Amino acid sequence: MDHTGRARLSQAQSQFSPGNTYLNTATHGLIPHTARLALERNTREVATGGFSPGAVDSVVDAARSAYARLVGVTADRVAVGTHTSQFVGTVAASLPPGSEVLLAEGEFTSIAFPLLTRLEHGVRVREVPLDRLPEEVGPTTTLVAVAAVQSATGEIAPIEELRTACADHGARLLLDTSQSAGWLSTPLDGVDYIVCSTYKWLLGPRGGAFLTGTAEALAQLSPLAPGWFAGADPWDSLYGGPLRLAEGTRRLDLAPVWPAWIGLAPALDLLNEVGVATINEHDAALADRFRNAMGLAETGSAIVSLPAPEGTAERLAEAGISAAIRDGRLRVGFHLYNTEEDVEHLVKALSETG
Known part of the structure; x- marks a missing residue:
């Protein structure tokens, strides 16, 4: 990723404030601060009769x-x-x-x-x-x-x-x-x-x-x-x-x-400000980094699915990680607000639950 791409990505990441290690974008993405502020303004307008x-x-x-x-x-x-x-x-x-x-x-x-x-x-x-x-x-x-x-x-x-x-x-x-x-x-x-x-x-x-x-x-x-x-x-x-x-x-x-x-x-x-190509490079790199750590082949997909022993979702939640179980398997997704630290946290938590 070039310098411009990294700068745009870093600026975009400042628009998010996850309260945990959020790896569940495939279920629902995080909304940026600009969107939250717009929604809060709309809620006030609806509550006070100012909505048009x-x-x-x-x-x-x-x-x-x-x-x-x-x-x-x-x-x-x-x-x-x-x-x-x-x-x-x-x-x-x-x-x-x-x-x-x-x-x-x-x-x-x-x-x-x-x-x-x-x-x-x-x-x-x-x-x-x-x-x-x-x-x-x-x-x-x-x-x-x-x-x-x-x-x-x-x-x-x-x-x-x-x-x-x-x-x-x-x-x-x-x-x-x-x-x-x-x-x-x-x-x-x-x-x-x-x-x-x-x-x-x-x-x-x-x-x-x-x-x-x-x-x-x-x-x-x-x-x-x-x-x-x-x-x-x-x-x-x-x-x-x-x-x-x-x-x-x-x-x-x-x-x-x-x-x-x-x-x-x-x-x-x-x-649009960040650009899909930059986001793709970031998301796929994090997902493939996780696959490498788990002994899986790289695919370039931002979504990773792997076997989930019983209780995996609950133990990840206790570790402060948001993920999903789909079709009996653990599903995690990496998006522009995720970091290498998120990957390391997930790998550590899975090693402890295994």
Whole structure:
């Protein structure tokens, strides 16, 4: 990492005040001080009658633009919502009977469940091992849906191979970047749909999500549950007909949970200031440092999964370490606010619990 990158990272780290060794970003990221102050101001306004919902429109627009900058798309191709499953459900509803969908085995259910509900509508869903997904794409495949980084294991999906396989067979590709956006530079060119929750590596409060993708694929989606915020003029779309949706991707917007976006906008600005490449170098180095200490092969993923003897989570909590158990294994994640001292603390605690 060059001097400029280290300086930006150091400045960003001063925006966080973890009360423990926090290694649970894959569950929920820490919010920076700028976001906390914005949320506290919003809470005071709501409590005292000074809150103006219309004033949040510009905050949502700012967050939309900041996310577009972060992932390298234009803001007019970004829809906002609250949960990734809503947007996956929108894609699922566009699938005609006879469609074949490929999922990775053990995929997070916010991806899997909306697609599995289409079984009763004549859609076929096959679950195959993650590393075999590209070779399983064939002429009957309509959609491949997969997390760019697997929630349970931290395994990085073979995105380049999937893009090629889908292009070769005329299938669409849906990526969930909830466990990768903010630390992994994912090539999104040619990816039809990208969904992302904002409360993990994007460091926002829970209650925000994004949908983007290619202009051609987005244009073929119909809003699944449009409300006033999807209107051409949201504040003139509160009552009655006729249907008057916005043009373009914004017709897919879902009404925002206002505090989520008030907290998210400054967090996205912080990530853009540091840069995903710098964050990736930092996060992956810490995770691989931990893997080396535990005798595991380096993978470059910020998420590490390893066997967890019974009681591991409780003993780590007693040592002041926040982590998670997923699928019967210990899961830890390293983000921009983590340090080498955090790695050493974790390794020491695990050696004492073993």
